[in-house]
Amino acid sequence: MEIITIDTKVYSLRAIFGTAYVFLDNYYIFLDNFEDGKIQVKIKSKKENEDLEKIIDEFKNELINASLRLKISEENKKIREIIVTSALYGRVEAPRINDPKGICKTWEESHSQVKINDPKGICKTWEEINSNDNVHKAVNNEILKEKNSEYCKMFKCDGDKN
Amino acid sequence: MSIEIDKINGNKVGFFRFKKLNDFYLLANEIFFIKLSETDFQNFLNGTLDKEGDIYKDLASKGFIKDKIDVKKLTRLYRTKNNFLLKKGVSLHIIIITKRCNHLCVYCQAGSPELQKDIYDMKEDVAQKTVDLIFQSPNKNITIEFQGGEPLINFKTIKFIIEYAKEKNKKLNKNLNFSLVTNLSLMTEEIYDYFLESKVNLCTSLDGPKHVHDKNRPFLNPIGSYEIVSGWIKKMKKKEVDPSVKKIGALPTLTKYSLEHIKEVIDEYIKYDLRVIHLRQLSFLGNSFGDEKREEFGYSPEEFIFYWKKGMDYIIEKNKKGIDIRERGVMIMLEKIFKEQGNAFLDLRSPCGAGTGQLAYFYNGDVYSCDEGRMTGNDLFLLGNVFKNNYEDITECPKEKALITASTLENFSCDECVYKPYCGICPVLNYTLYNNLFPNIKMTDRCKLHTAMLDYIFLKIEDREVLEIFKKWIR
Ligand code: SF4
Ligand code: SF4
Numbered sequence: 078m079e080i081i082t083i084d085t086k087v088y089s090l091r092a093i094f095g096t097a098y099v100f101l102d103n104y105y106i107f108l109d110n111f112e113d114g115k116i117q118v119k120i121k122s123k124k125e126n127e128d129l130e131k132i133i134d135e136f137k138n139e140l141i142n143a144s145l146r147l148k149i150s151e152e153n154k155k156i157r158e159i160i161v162t163s164a165l166y167g168r169v170e171a172p173r174i175n176d177p178k179g180i181c182k183t184w185e186e187s188h189s190q191v192k193i194n195d196p197k198g199i200c201k202t203w204e205e206i207n208s209n210d211n212v213h214k215a216v217n218n219e220i221l222k223e224k225n226s227e228y229c230k231m232f233k234c235d236g237d238k239n
Numbered sequence: 240m241s242i243e244i245d246k247i248n249g250n251k252v253g254f255f256r257f258k259k260l261n262d263f264y265l266l267a268n269e270i271f272f273i274k275l276s277e278t279d280f281q282n283f284l285n286g287t288l289d290k291e292g293d294i295y296k297d298l299a300s301k302g303f304i305k306d307k308i309d310v311k312k313l314t315r316l317y318r319t320k321n322n323f324l325l326k327k328g329v330s331l332h333i334i335i336i337t338k339r340c341n342h343l344c345v346y347c348q349a350g351s352p353e354l355q356k357d358i359y360d361m362k363e364d365v366a367q368k369t370v371d372l373i374f375q376s377p378n379k380n381i382t383i384e385f386q387g388g389e390p391l392i393n394f395k396t397i398k399f400i401i402e403y404a405k406e407k408n409k410k411l412n413k414n415l416n417f418s419l420v421t422n423l424s425l426m427t428e429e430i431y432d433y434f435l436e437s438k439v440n441l442c443t444s445l446d447g448p449k450h451v452h453d454k455n456r457p458f459l460n461p462i463g464s465y466e467i468v469s470g471w472i473k474k475m476k477k478k479e480v481d482p483s484v485k486k487i488g489a490l491p492t493l494t495k496y497s498l499e500h501i502k503e504v505i506d507e508y509i510k511y512d513l514r515v516i517h518l519r520q521l522s523f524l525g526n527s528f529g530d531e532k533r534e535e536f537g538y539s540p541e542e543f544i545f546y547w548k549k550g551m552d553y554i555i556e557k558n559k560k561g562i563d564i565r566e567r568g569v570m571i572m573l574e575k576i577f578k579e580q581g582n583a584f585l586d587l588r589s590p591c592g593a594g595t596g597q598l599a600y601f602y603n604g605d606v607y608s609c610d611e612g613r614m615t616g617n618d619l620f621l622l623g624n625v626f627k628n629n630y631e632d633i634t635e636c637p638k639e640k641a642l643i644t645a646s647t648l649e650n651f652s653c654d655e656c657v658y659k660p661y662c663g664i665c666p667v668l669n670y671t672l673y674n675n676l677f678p679n680i681k682m683t684d685r686c687k688l689h690t691a692m693l694d695y696i697f698l699k700i701e702d703r704e705v706l707e708i709f710k711k712w713i714r
Contacts, residue, residue, distance in 0.1 A: 095652070095655070098652060098679065098681070099681060101679055101681075101682065102679070102681060102682045141242050141244065142242075142257075143655075144244050145242055145244060145247070145257075145284075146256070146257075146655050148244060148247060148249075149247075149252060149254060149255060150254065150655070152249045152252070152305075153252075153253060153254035153305070156253070156254065156305070156308065156310070157254050159310060159314075160269075160310060160313050160314050160317050161317065163310070163314040164314045164315075164317040164318035164321065165318070165321075165324060165325065
């Protein structure tokens, strides 16, 4: 068994857990509190007589990769949300078919009989909204209420007004 | 190279997932990928790339540079790539028309109950209810696929379904397609003509040359089935048919023995001008796949990957010599990697197609999330019954919601994996093999296989000639 001591001021707990997870297939991993601000990672191979030196180096490299992934993911969280939400924005749910007898009725058939009361245009499709160039503003209003969000700073816009 | 996290320029570095492959870094966001040398990668992270350089421009145009992101363009592309999320309703409906089969394939997942007992066949009343339920799907495109057992054992119900569905569709006007997976042993000229006339796409099983096919797929008696299947393939290939109908497609199932003869298996597909071969790993589903069989016919993911690469190298070599033979698994991944509209292949998307893209209807009227779910026979994948439930009950039941959650890559460590945009996880396999809908995904065989396949693709396209071949495959 080998032990690595990691400073949690340098590497977050999430990065340490994420790294440990990658190694679970071939190693037994145990995390323990060592002293304030330090974590001990105990690594034991599932194979007999394996030299763990290389694995320790790989663990350290993976820890850096995990930290980088986390940083990039956190710093881009908002913009990713915007893209995904915008792309799926305007998705209209089909009215539910109540057809307990299983008699065939298509969505189209039911839909043509349903009058959608939609004064705020919530049920508009993405194309309809986007054709007016409004999709980003709409999404902005919905998910970026904070004025000083990353996105607003980046695009020099005001979350409340835009 | 040592990455210095605190030097990363947060205003410049947009979202990406990454992996080091040999001497380059592969970066991918939801839409694009790019390969960078170690130095360029470091400069990109530090925000010190030359702004006039090609690499910077390429990164910027693909949405990797944060302050250059064209949100509108990326949004549009994300939408196009993930269009399946916006489509309503199941389009692939698999009907297990009978549980009976006249073969005794060594890897059989379906189970072949006694040939005489027609209690294992779908009856007309079940068939009618099944079609009624299928047409409740709001999807404009409906494909009905007949599976078994050997479907032709119950040809009369197949015919009933085709006629009934066509009749129903006169009013509903959907894009209605039929396909059928058969071992061809019960095919006759008359049945074949009927399928051609009804535009039924046929697919058969061809495991390779005679010694491989007959070893894997004997009849119940047991005599090999190669002569019959190859005879029909030859005949069908010669036939003049409407170009909108596929003459015949084939799929191999790969046992340990097949893998040892992988080049011969590929040659067999070339011989019959089948053009596309899918080199798939055995799934080990179904009640008949005990440890003994697994030992005899199965293999480890590492063994499979070894032979898969050998097979792929051979396919590429043939293509370089001008022979058009393609591998379907790679084609699907290539479409995901290179095509703007992506590929909504049901097993490689997030969430997967279980209950959202496909449903499987068992001969007795039970409805399962997908054909593989049906093979396990496990209650978890049983979503309802055509006599008791309607489409809404089935696609909105709690089990279906669990399957969606359990196949959404963002819920797993996949969300950090560079291959996430091209990959998919399978709740049926996870539950059957690991007894867990949420296993450590990196430890699963399927993850190992997909990682190996995608590594292979991204390394191979370093060779321009291979890149051109791959692009031709998906043109
Ligand atoms: S299954 Fe494996 S290869 Fe696929 S995205 Fe998840 S971690 Fe990556
Ligand atoms: S559960 Fe598995 S087999 Fe079924 S659709 Fe999903 S990925 Fe495919």
